[in-house]
Amino acid sequence: MNKAWRSIILLGLISLLLAALAFGCAQKAPTPPTTATIPAGEPDPAVWGKVYPDQYASYLKQKEMTKGNSKYGGSVPESHLKEAPVQVKLFAGYPFSEDYNEERGHVWALEDVTKTQRVGPKTISSCWNCKSPNVPPLIEKMGDSFWSTPFDQLKDQIKHPIACADCHDAQTNALKITRVTLLDALKTRGVDPAKLSRQEMRTMVCAQCHVEYYFRPEDKRVTYPWKYGLKMDDAEKLYEEINFKDWDHKESGAPMLKAQHPDYELFSTGVHAANGVACADCHMPYIKQGTSKISSHQIQSPLNSLSQSCQTCHKQSEQYLKDQVIGTQDQVFKTKVSLEKALSDAIDAINTASKNPNAKAEMMTQARTLHRKSQWRWDYISAENSMGFHSPKEALRVLGEGIDLARQAQLTANLAVGTAAGGTANPDAGKTPGAGTSVDAAGPGAAPKQQ
Ligand code: HEC
Ligand code: HEC
Ligand code: HEC
Ligand code: HEC
Structure with missing residues (x-):
């Protein structure tokens, strides 16, 4: 076989290969429907x-x-x-x-x-x-x-x-x-x-x-x-x-x-x-x-499906990507658990205060509004399905606000019956970092921050 023939065969092989590749790529596009037809809206x-x-x-x-x-x-x-x-x-x-x-x-x-x-x-x-x-x-x-x-x-x-x-x-x-x-x-x-x-x-x-x-x-x-x-x-x-x-x-x-x-x-x-x-x-x-x-x-x-789902854009290893996802989720989960604890304390404080006939009605209403707003933030991230991965910063912002609101709810309920900051209604209140400062800042009886 002479040189010219060899080049022709080689060229032929290359074009076959290119055609195959092009075909492979074409498969990415939607498969054209076959002769069978599907009735409009067919549910099955x-x-x-x-x-x-x-x-x-x-x-x-x-x-x-x-x-x-x-x-x-x-x-x-x-x-x-x-x-x-x-x-x-x-x-x-x-x-x-x-x-x-x-x-x-x-x-x-x-x-x-x-x-x-x-x-x-x-x-x-x-x-x-x-x-x-x-x-x-x-x-x-x-x-x-x-x-x-x-x-x-x-x-x-x-x-x-x-x-x-x-x-x-x-x-x-x-x-x-x-x-x-x-x-x-x-x-x-x-x-x-x-x-x-x-x-x-x-x-x-x-x-x-x-x-x-x-x-x-x-x-x-x-x-x-x-x-x-x-x-x-x-x-x-x-x-x-x-x-x-x-x-x-x-x-x-x-x-x-x-x-x-x-x-x-x-x-x-x-x-x-x-x-x-x-x-x-x-x-x-x-x-x-x-x-x-x-x-x-x-x-x-x-x-x-980390390789098909992520590595199309990210060049890191599957292990790295998995660690990124789970690391983010761990952080969101931990913050969510802190909010659950804060909410549980707020519910107890409101429940206890509401049994006290001398509880200030207006402050009790405020405490309940704060409970509503806090738990909405918790539920928003908890009910969302990705444990924060879809938007980690936003998830942590929402949970952080929730923790603040829950502690305000707890504090307001305690203040409504005059038991805030080391009172007997909720012994945890005084231990919470930040809670004490809020009392000082707001002063006893002052309305909590609230829209
Ligand atoms: C939850 C929504 C959803 C359901 C349910 C769904 N598909 Fe799809 N399908 C998609 C999306 C999104 C694409 C990608 C379309 C694009 O990229 O333009 C797709 C693409 C396709 C394509 C184009 C080729 C491809 O694979 O990309 C076909 C054919 C198809 N679907 C058939 C079906 C059939 C048959 C069913 C039921 C057995 C079904 N789909 C159920 C969302 C859905
Ligand atoms: C279509 C392309 C695409 C796909 C698919 C994709 N990403 Fe990304 N990802 C991006 C881009 C673009 C950014 C932003 C990069 C930047 O701003 O520096 C990003 C950012 C990230 C970040 C940093 C997030 C942050 O908050 O800063 C992580 C972690 C990440 N991706 C993980 C994943 C994982 C895990 C998957 C698969 C489940 C995935 N990505 C799929 C394009 C993609
Ligand atoms: C017609 C409503 C509907 C549409 C459209 C829909 N989903 Fe869903 N999806 C649901 C419901 C409902 C569930 C929970 C099913 C259950 O637990 O019985 C679910 C579950 C899921 C799950 C969890 C699966 C698992 O194995 O845990 C994922 C992921 C998901 N959907 C993603 C998607 C994506 C991505 C699309 C768009 C391409 C989509 N869904 C479109 C209603 C929908
Ligand atoms: C960048 C990649 C990426 C995009 C884009 C993305 N998700 Fe997700 N999604 C994830 C990851 C990662 C998880 C966490 C899965 C886990 O914990 O196993 C997740 C979790 C979920 C879940 C729960 C799945 C389960 O197994 O419990 C649902 C439902 C869901 N996503 C729906 C959506 C919808 C709807 C959209 C678009 C609005 C979307 N996702 C966009 C990466 C993505």
């Missing part, structure tokens, strides 16, 4: 699975329940109450004190919501909103009467847990916002959903459900408190404005707020959001499935 993921078998197979893997590399997250439905019995006290008078488990994969959403002891005869259909692709057509049919319909009444029509139709358009397979509740909230914020970029949609499909919400008092429509912005303080401002409460605390008598799961909101305050990283970048990384490359639909803790 098995029907979608005939057209997109790889994504369906990956989706079904959410059935696996593992703790994996997680320390605080994972997919095992462990009880948060057994983990931290103080939470029973914090939720006194509210169903969360009876049953509160770690969440798991989307495929379990229906089983979990129907099984929890928090669902009772008074539960309404608003609770179906983030559990099933059967919901949007029902809302379309029933209008605003959907929300307050008894939960059990729609049970037979809710057949599938969270699935393809919750995030995709059946005809085009494009990502789609299917929840009117998110469309409402975007409107409140002046965001046109049609103008969201593909990268923004890779977050917004998740923000349909992974958010803080309340039931609009007049018709129980699920509503996101985004009128003033996405931060904890913005939601609180709205709740104060409409005088909202979820329940009265059984021990302190304070009108309480229950946080849901403000994953999207907390995430929005963090460094990843600021750099345009989307939920799907970490939770749905590209993976190899058979011969093709797909977005993982086994949505779970990214600690179980």
